[in-house]
Amino acid sequence: MFGRVKEAMADAAETLRQAFAGLRVVEVAAEPFLPKAHGSSPLGTEARVGLDPPVTACREMQRFGGDTEARALEPFQTRLCAEAGWARWGTEAEVIRMTPLAGGEAARVGVPPLPRRAQVLGRLEPVARPGARRLSAQLVQPGARRLDPSLEAGGIEAGLDLMLSLAVPIRAEAIHNLPKGLWMRYSLQLVRGTGENVRNLEVLGLFRIPSKGVADLRHDPGQGRILVRLEASAVRAPRAPFILARRKDDGSLVSCFVEDP
Amino acid sequence: MADPIKLAYFMAVKEGASYLGGLLVTDTSGIPLDFRYTEPITPTRLQSILYGKSLEPHLKEEVIQKTLLKELKTPPDLFILSATELAGGWSGDVKYPVLAVQKSQESPLAKVGDTFRAGPRELLIQLAEGAAPLRVMFAAAVEPAAQEQAVGKLLEAGYHMDLAEPLERVTAALQSLVVKDS
Structure with a gap:
């Protein structure tokens, strides 16, 4: 311990x-x-010049x-x-006195702009190397596109007015095939309607035309027919027998409906 | 009283690269009752290549003609084409007798109303005294019985009108439309 x-x-x-x-x-x-x-020496006085500090x-x-x-x-x-x-x-102590800050003279310094492009003088261009490209031998699968080849009709227009503007040929009926009594009635109606003597009339034909809506009518003697231009009202109008005749004295044409439609 | 006979005249023409067709319905005097026409249809180059030779028949029979027939309010009694259209192998599917009429150079038949059968689908009918008979050609789908009925209607209408003339009017109307649009 x-x-x-x-x-x-x-x-x-x-x-x-x-x-x-x-x-x-x-x-x-x-x-x-x-x-x-040993004993101490007595105090003495010593004369000195001036006063010593x-x-x-x-x-x-x-x-x-x-x-x-x-x-x-x-x-x-x-x-x-x-x-x-x-x-x-x-003596050795160093007293540092700080210099007070004072406003100094300021000058604006302009900064020159940097050149946009370095100018190279007298520089030889290096020989260009041919770029190597890689060609892929693999076939790319093509995209399939669908195009509808169907043909569709455009709009349908109603063109009855256009068709009515074309002349409609109407063939004359065979008068000699009509019953005699009917033809006699038609002849009488022709005389009444035109006011002419039946002996002065040459019948050019019996036609069935619309009872109204006939805008123009021309005789085609070569074909034995008439050419009519119709208005829209002619489409719905009933057809009525119509006799076209020529005056023998002056050659003018006369006509009339021989039946009430 | 029987309903009045209605004749439908169909014509499709090609003007430039466009096709358009018209359908005229007349009474037995040749007076227009209705007329419809299509806007010009211009096939694209690709469609022309894909359809090939069938482009024109397809356009006329399947596109233009069917579209126009849908517009008709009342069905016609006869559907009349040009002889060229019918001879080109027309194979449209309509419910009416399809035929073509053509003026012939044959000698007149004995009397008005006489008919002469020149083939299974072709015959001559005499409509006017002293005039050349009219040649009538039916489509393959028209049965003989239907042909006889159609001849009866043609004789009735031909007494008052020139049966071949309305096709000329349809052609003239279509050409005037093309000129107006161009």
């Missing part, structure tokens, strides 16, 4: 010793007080060392001591 305590103490001591081993110990040589055994004697305090001898105290003597530290402090 005591052995361990002792070792611990020894370790602590060694530790302290090593910790403080690096410390520099400055030996200060202290002036030892030397006691003087009072001098304060400074003495450093010395520690008592172990080897301090007890000697007789020497009388205090004034010595002029100068402390260089103060002077050095006063």
